[in-house]
Amino acid sequence: DVKVTQSSRYLVKRTGEKVFLECVQDMDHENMFWYRQDPGLGLRLIYFSYDVKMKEKGDIPEGYSVSREKKERFSLILESASTNQTSMYLCASLDRGSTDTQYFGPGTRLTVL
Amino acid sequence: GQQVMQIPQYQHVQEGEDFTTYCNSSTTLSNIQWYKQRPGGHPVFLIQLVKSGEVKKQKRLTFQFGEAKKNSSLHITATQTTDVGTYFCAGRGTNAGKSTFGDGTTLTVKP
Numbered sequence: 001d002v003k004v005t006q007s008s009r010y011l012v013k014r015t016g017e018k019v020f021l022e023c024v025q026d027m028d029h030e031n032m033f034w035y036r037q038d039p040g041l042g043l044r045l046i047y048f049s050y051d052v053k054m055k056e057k058g059d060i061p062e063g064y065s066v067s068r069e070k071k072e073r074f075s076l077i078l079e080s081a082s083t084n085q086t087s088m089y090l091c092a093s094l095d096r097g098s099t100d101t102q103y104f105g106p107g108t109r110l111t112v113l
Numbered sequence: 114g115q116q117v118m119q120i121p122q123y124q125h126v127q128e129g130e131d132f133t134t135y136c137n138s139s140t141t142l143s144n145i146q147w148y149k150q151r152p153g154g155h156p157v158f159l160i161q162l163v164k165s166g167e168v169k170k171q172k173r174l175t176f177q178f179g180e181a182k183k184n185s186s187l188h189i190t191a192t193q194t195t196d197v198g199t200y201f202c203a204g205r206g207t208n209a210g211k212s213t214f215g216d217g218t219t220l221t222v223k224p
Contacts, residue, residue: 031211040122042216043156043201050210090155100146100205100212104155 002027004093004105012111019078021108023091031094032074033102034058034066036087043090049074081112115140115206119215127223132189134218136202143207145185147176150217151198159187192222 007022025032033048035058045058047066055066063085067075078085088109092102116139126132136145144163148156160169162178162185169176173196175188185204189196199219203212 033211035214040216042119043214045211045214048211056210092156094211099158099161100144100203101158101161102146102148102156102203102212104157107155 002029002093002095002103004091004103006089006091006105006108008108009106010109010111012113013078013081014113015082017078017081017112019081019110019112021076021078021089021091021110023074023076023093023105024072025074025093025103026072027093027095027103028071029093029095029103030071031096032068033092033094034064034074034076035090035092036060037090037107038087046076081110083112086110086112115204115209115213117202117204117213117215119202119218121218122216123219123221125221125223126192128194129191132192132196132220134187134200134202134220136185136187136204136215138183138204138206138213140183140206142182142204143209144212145178145202145204146212147185147187148201148203149198150201154198156201189220192220194222194224196220197222 034046035043049068091105147159150156167178199217201217205212
């Protein structure tokens with residue numbers, strides 16, 4: 001079974017702090033994604049990566065950056081956290097085999113005070 | 114860019130009633146996936162449709178892909194309380210490198 005893990009289930013940070021959210025997948029997938037999920041707004045794509053050291057902006061990249069130094073790890077960085085970044089963050093890994101299946105991690109609920 | 118619209122946003126049904134959610138794309142799709150997210154959980158892949166007019170079934174769930182490959186639907190027959198959650202579609206445009214998610218339909222089932 002594909003496993004996608006995220007470093008924390010719950011995180012509380014203060015405004016202005018630098019925040020790192022880590023995501024690790026164990027299936028050697030090339031494509032990885034970061035979404036945020038807010039009530040009534042569905043899944044909004046922040047950044048995605050096609051391969052190591054490659055990254056593409058999603059629909060809402062402002063205030064975020066990413067790092068993909070190793071194939072299995074995709075990190076989301078909030079350079080200076082703000083209260084409007086309080087949200088559920090979901091990482092996903094894509095299997096481009098017979099189906100376009102995205103495997104999601106359990107999510108990190110981030111609260112910025 | 115590609116847009117994927119999903120309706121309704123919320124649906125409340127009595128247990129045993131049927132439920133349908135619809136997904137419409139602004140562009141022609143090469144495929145569409147459906148996911149289910151249980152309350153407190155993360156989205157889990159249900160199925161992918163690829164062919165024009167395709168219909169697939171999983172027990173009480175029926176998935177359809179439109180002839181023009183721009184819309185899709187998920188129909189649940191005789192809902193059960195275990196069906197509660199948010200159902201997302203995600204469509205990949207014919208020239209797109211990634212899928213775009215709809216906003217989801219949240220289903221609640223009253224026993």
